[in-house]
Amino acid sequence: MNQGGIGAPIDGEASVTGAQIAEVVTQQLEAMLSAGNYDGVKTLLKPVQPVDIAESIGNLPLILQALAFRLLSKNEAIEVYEYLDPAVQQSLLDRLRSGEVLELVERMSPDDRVRLFDELPAKVVRRLLAELSPDERRVTAELLGYEAETAGRLMTTEFIDLKEFHTAVEALKIVRRRAPYTETIYSLYVTDRERHLTGILSLRDLVTADPESRIGDVMTREVVNVQTDTDQEEVARAIQRYDFLALPVVDREKRLVGIVTVDDVIDVIEQEATRDIYAAGAVQAGDEDDYFQSNLFAVARRRVVWLVVLVLANGLTTKVIATNDDVLKQVVLLAAFIPLLIGTGGNVGAQSSTVVIRGLSTQRIQTLGLLKAVFRETIAGALLGLLMLLIVVPFAWWQGQGPLVGTAVGISLMCITTLAATAGASLPLLFHRMGLDPALMSAPFITTATDVAGVWIYLKTASWLLSSMAN
Amino acid sequence: MNQGGIGAPIDGEASVTGAQIAEVVTQQLEAMLSAGNYDGVKTLLKPVQPVDIAESIGNLPLILQALAFRLLSKNEAIEVYEYLDPAVQQSLLDRLRSGEVLELVERMSPDDRVRLFDELPAKVVRRLLAELSPDERRVTAELLGYEAETAGRLMTTEFIDLKEFHTAVEALKIVRRRAPYTETIYSLYVTDRERHLTGILSLRDLVTADPESRIGDVMTREVVNVQTDTDQEEVARAIQRYDFLALPVVDREKRLVGIVTVDDVIDVIEQEATRDIYAAGAVQAGDEDDYFQSNLFAVARRRVVWLVVLVLANGLTTKVIATNDDVLKQVVLLAAFIPLLIGTGGNVGAQSSTVVIRGLSTQRIQTLGLLKAVFRETIAGALLGLLMLLIVVPFAWWQGQGPLVGTAVGISLMCITTLAATAGASLPLLFHRMGLDPALMSAPFITTATDVAGVWIYLKTASWLLSSMAN
Structure with a gap:
């Protein structure tokens, strides 16, 4: 938490973001390094914040990174190093002399050192640990012993x-x-x-x-x-x-x-917010930090698990339609409203699960009480279904040129929205109660689950209407 | 940022959350207040953190709130008041004597006072402003003059x-x-x-x-x-x-x-994270703080706008199916795969838009470059489509008892996932470029938009296959 070395000159102009500063610095840095103007580099970097220097060095071609890093003063080098991307940290370790590496690692704060060690190959970590001073080695080994994502891993041992x-x-x-x-x-x-x-x-x-x-x-x-x-x-x-x-x-x-x-x-x-957002978008939570640096196969791997789960659930919907296709054969137009119905159910369910999962994360929902929250969502779902009726039923009536399609769509719409809102609110809460991550019951899952029920309700309603109209 | 008054005794037991502390304190507080044991209240609250006291007082029956509040020391009262929910702050203002109110408001920090004034009726604000000391009145009026959600509104004027x-x-x-x-x-x-x-x-x-x-x-x-x-x-x-x-x-x-x-x-x-998550779940961003306190009609109002937009988009899908129903009349089983196809397209699109929108928020995507991000997502979408093929096509082949349905599903699946990923990545970026909120192009919208294209591709592919098989 350094408040000392603060960069970017005071200017009343529209404020520039750190990333923009880093971009400008990178260009000047590359030009100066290529021209061998090392004094120029020192003057350039003097007023720049460590985090901006770190981003600029990360943007440089590999061959210039170590060169730029060596021009920093010792104290500055430690600070900048702690802000570098893990990938750049590693490539610097390979390029610096072993004496330089040792001094750097020895002087890092214990928590940042542990974060670096987490990323390095075990062999390198063992060698570096062995070369640390006894005090720093002891502290580092202790911190490495705590589980990831706990206070023990997050803390620093440097306090007064x-x-x-x-x-x-x-x-x-x-x-x-x-x-x-x-x-x-x-x-x-x-x-x-x-x-x-x-x-x-x-x-x-x-x-x-x-x-x-x-x-x-x-x-x-x-x-x-x-x-x-x-x-x-x-x-x-x-x-x-x-x-x-x-x-x-x-x-x-x-x-x-x-x-x-x-x-x-x-x-x-x-x-944690990124993790919740990713879960809401059916992307598996992982090491989000380097998402945009990971290769495409890693990207696909992280998403395909969710997709397979969802496609299997969708297979059930297919099954429900395939086994109830008599009614579709009689009135093929009924098929045209399936996407609309399950889309509405999915969206209403997604709304409820989003609000409940976020409420659990920010701990606001606990104040309200869990059962009351589900009840509220059920009523909200029914209310929304009623409002949707006013738009959808006249459209279905007109498209269907008669009461059958419109009535079937109307009845099932009410059932679907109420059910979707109830499931969207209660499934995450159930998972929370069972000690599981409620985000697993996030929007895409709720959507797909309500599809099955929605289609079943719709086709059953239609065939019941058909048979009662025939009588 | 008070570090002085710290509560909750040191105990090595499994740590308790603040909300749990507040719950216990509320119960004891209510019992003591009802019994008239005011000294007990003072002893009870002494080691408790201001924010926990605030939550406890908020949990009390209305009639006891002012009573509990009056038992706090003057300095403590200010701090606790600043942590109270806006609704409780207002009801206390009504219950305290005007002298008490004035002293409280006069001694609040300017930024907290402005946040309170934002919630109060304009008439009450004018009266309170008029009664403030000239210095505090000047500062408050100045802060009220800045736009909401700017540095001017967030800042405090008390610095050294x-x-x-x-x-x-x-x-x-x-x-x-x-x-x-x-x-x-x-x-x-x-x-x-x-x-x-x-x-x-x-x-x-x-x-x-x-x-x-x-x-x-x-x-x-x-x-x-x-x-x-x-x-x-x-x-x-x-x-x-x-x-x-x-x-x-x-x-x-x-x-x-x-x-x-x-x-x-x-x-x-x-x-801001809540806002992004709500957008991802098609819930209109608003004053998230009091979501769980707002009434059901307010809840429905905040969601119905999105639902209407989505239902209109879904109406297009209905239209596409209704105008291409010849092919469905010939092979009614084709209808059974519509939910699966649009579900997969929706989920792939949601994954891409989630990653891109979050990347824009955390400013990580800017480092990668926008065009490169879209290109990556397109390739990822095609890759995921290919993986899905391996599961879906055999299933469709088997259900369809022949090559037609399986081939139609396979071809359109590849087109849909690639298209969905490209749209999911590029539409938020386009919105960002146009200076609009990229979250407006979030998962539900992408999902619904790809539905129309997906169904159209699927039915066209099927009817082309049918006619070429007939020849």
Whole structure:
């Protein structure tokens, strides 16, 4: 959470996005590097933000990347490296000298180092681990031991811990001394001799406290904290709810082992949203970050599973029509309304499941109560069916040149929308209750499931109408 | 961004979510209030976080809400009030005495006050504005003048500004003095006599600086900033990209007028994600916050617009089938595969549009290049069509008891998936290029649009096969 090195000159012009800055920098960088103007590069990059430098280096031809990277100062190099794409990080590791690599990896923050190691081949990780200093090796091995997507993986072990007997003046001295080595100095943690977390205070509390007061008297003893195995989404929700800048992470013995900072949490919230959106679009959630870099076979693989499931479900619809084709043979126009009916059912179901799944994610639906939510959606579905009737039935009546098609379409439309809304709301909630991911019951699945029921209702209604009109 | 009052006792037990804490507190609160045990209430609420108190009070019966609220200390009351649901905020305003209301509104942060005023009837706002102190009235009127969802609306006007000639010691004194009245003390801003922003420094920079050094020498002159009319999503993306805790907002004359803090940005990112998810589910984006509180007619109104659009598009599919029913009359089984074909086309189209729309939102697709993205999706669609063939054609062949249905299904399946993927990728990009919201071209629309083309291709292929087999 660096607030120091800030780039992009003040200009009152329409604001430019970071990606645009990076694009301009890339062009100038490439020209200067090709011309061997290394002093020019240094001057160019001085006012640029680390993340923008990282994107520019990533955009350079492979052969120039290491060259550009070497022109950065040591401190800047670490920061820029942490922002690089995993693919660029790896290719740089191959191109830098082993001494350079070691220094880089040694000086990265433990959480960023672990994220890098996750991407590297096991052999390279073992070699790098062996070459790390004992302290950094221990921390890294510990973090690598936590499961992916937990607080343990997200946290950094670089924080400032104080003791209750410190005075405010002493504490401020500690903060000053440790500031260069910690991710944040704004949240300060108080531990006892066994490293148990006993309290928390902010730098704001410390700066405004009487210099002679003891930390034990200034700190807050009630601390919101998570455990190393807490899911990253829960960590993110807690920081969001309480407007925290950081959240302490404790182990099973309640010892303070790390902190999660708000900047990491923003990325988690975006990642979880992407996952929900992908599920809603029948794309398998995966390592979304590099989606646009993965090859086409990987893309197809990620989608084909869902498609096969949906096509099998659609096969059922085919089966239902094929076994009820008598009525279609009598009135072939009935077939023309099948797409409209299942389309409407699918859309109504998708609306209900979207609202419910998002409500579960943002934890708003829990406030309302789950049963009440399903009931609301059922009524909403019936209401929407009624509104649709006003448009669809006259159209069907006119197309069908008589009451049969219009009546069949009308009756089944009401049934389908009500059913679709109920299923769309209750299936995700059922999955949630069973401890499964409700997003698995997302729009495409609901759509396909209601197709079967919708077609069956429609054809049965039509054949019942036909036979009662014949009598 | 309060880090001071932190609640929920340290317990190593499986972590409880904030909503669960609020639920427990509500029950105890209601019992104590009903029993008149006001001291008990004070003890109960002391260790609880303001946001949890706010949710608990919101859960109480209306008649007890004002009672519970009055038992809070003045400072706590302000904080809790800012976290209350707009509906509860309004009902409290009606129940508190006018003196209490005035003090509350006067002491709220300007940005929270503006958010409250947005919800209140214009008459009440005018009265409250008239009763505010001149300073607060001026600030509030200024903020109300900015458009919704811009940096101007999101920002707070409470920040610490320093001058370049201050020494670090003097600056630290200013920070101490102003700390109680500002939203954050961790980002410090440096302005000249005309209030133009000339630099920025973090409290970390200040605390670690030589006490006698001048701010002008310690600060960073290159500042990322936004204007009052910058869209809130762009503000959020900048804070996320650069891992900032706050971002300065300047007016047209480049004077510093406010700052946006990271906690507000998290809510914006979630709000924008909800909007994208709702669009993907054909639910009209609106004031998502109170979705689960709005009445059923409001719910139906928000969905019916989309449904009507989709039903009209589906009407076209009906028309296509009705005008090509000769071939169906000859082979009625062809009708059985219509849902499967348009279902597959819809799902493939949904996958492509989902990935592209999300890629536009997270700004990852811009790195790849738009044309390349469409081309990738087209190839992916064809690839997926090919994979589907392997499952669907044998099934169709077997159901159709001969080559006609299987061949018609196979040929049209390939055309439909390729077309759907291309349309799914290119229509959102086209909308984006035209400056419209790409989410309008989301899954339900793509699905319905590909239905028409898919059915047409299928029936034309079948009738061509029929006539060539007859010859």
